[in-house]
Amino acid sequence: MSATVAPALDVRGVVKGFGAVRAVDGVSLAVRSGEVLGVVGPNGAGKSTLVNIISGLVKADAGEIAYRGVPIHRLSPDEVARLGVARTFQIVKPLRDLSVIENVMVGALFGRRQCRSTREARRIAEEALAQVQLGHRAEAECRKISTGETKKLDLARALAMDPDVLLLDEPLAGVGARESQTLIELIVGLAKSGKAILLVEHVVRVVWTISDRVAVLHHGAKIAEGPPKEVAADDQVMAAYLGERYIREVLQRPADDAEPGVSSDGDGGP
Amino acid sequence: MESFQFVVNGLMLGGIYAIVGAGFALVYGVMNVLNVAHGSFIMIGAYLTYWTVTLLGVDPFVTLPASAVALFAFGYLVQRTVISRVLHASIFMTFILTFGLDMFLINAGLVAWGGSYRAVRPSYADDVLIMGGLTIPYVRLVVLVAVVAVIALLLLFMSKTRLGIAIKATALEREAAQLAGVDVKQIDAITFGLSAALAGVAGGLLAVVLPFGPFMGVPLTGKAFTVAVLGGLGSMTGALYGGFVLAFAEIGGVIALGGEWADGIAFIILLVVLVLRPRGLLGKEFFAEVKV
């Protein structure tokens, strides 16, 4: 099987329990290059845990993950990152004592690109910051930028790594309406340029409009997957597993209502 | 004249403390280990300089790059083989382990070189430089230059090189650094090596200005800790400042209170800082980071 046939990211039967909680319960997913796979589900559904497992931060109890046909589930997070899988955080932890551009340079230096010189890394970081429209804040200290800006910073850092696969954990949470629109266009553009994107997002409306396919997680299990229209039309699935209220209040809520900073679910492992 | 001596001595000793403290702080910042054996790395550096000078007849300052390399290798190996095993254990485990390592190194020093005091005396040991009515021992001036060079190199390394940036990133947010592709386990070992190399250089410099023996590291570990706490434990730049603060306080204290206070002053400062300003002069509150 050649690498062009294998999906960019192939997740098979992944299981992860925390004590009695089955955070991820036998999830299988595939994301192809050029495609956005939306992953939705209520708080605690296991979305962040799934991203943690793919990025190597959390080890699954069972299951396999392949990146372009190569198994990665036994690799350390830095090995996964250097192969070309980059992620962003639901709750960003920037390197606080560094400037915005220095944060992004870390991605250029140590991600798949492995820039040899800091000068080259700086150039790439500038490009990545321009992509997320944060170029004007390049020299700002990280502790002084807004929540929305840290989200963009995190995405720029991931882009500077030159990944094939991007795992985006709620990239719009805490980002204002206008900035959200910029990021949405950027995500669509990145997919068009050939990246495989796994998009976890609370703002379900956004997921529905920009995903090629949508997977619904509930209590750790995947309960539906398909093109957005089909999944949305599957009233029974949506109602049974997400609740009528969830559809009314979340699905039909405008995108700019994103709950800034509100997330009861922790992120980033212990 | 006396105040001039005070400044020269303060800068010289401060620079050495800064180098010692920076290495100690780097290890704590990157891997949350308080290295009790740090002082013994200094002691090994002193003996390396001593023996290289004695056996090869070279200038003591020429030995510094070589002992830096040797101690880097030693620190790297110690981290890979021993320290890496306790990184996820409680801070008490790291204490016990590095305490044991310290005992081992001191006793190895006693067995190998005996307990007597030694001193490194370059041919120009008694020369003085006379500048506009001020006399400065030539050796102290060279130590001062070496100290400035080492600190400048360290700062350049940390801000301009790939490896330096990786160390900083790992210290700031280990997980984020790892997810950006930094091989943090490798960085742990390199940081420990760098810390030992800095200690080795400091040992070589101390050997030129003070007599030393296998126990020389014991008070120095305490001083490294004081310096690091002064700077906000885990902050390398903070420790650089802390080194100078401690040195001037010590020298001032000796002038005011007498020589027997020299080593006690560090602990008085440590106590005062911990009570009044636990974040250090500019750093973070360290015990919030301590994993028990």
Ligand SMILES: Nc1ncnc2c1ncn2[C@@H]1O[C@H](COP(=O)(O)OP(=O)(O)O)[C@@H](O)[C@H]1O
């Ligand atoms: N490190 C952890 N320790 C214990 N439980 C965890 C941990 N991480 C996540 N969980 C639990 O796993 C479940 C899934 O959480 P998460 O993946 O964060 O959900 P989501 O991102 O979909 O909101 C939740 O019940 C959460 O409490």
Ligand SMILES: [Mg+2]
């Ligand atoms: Mg989440």
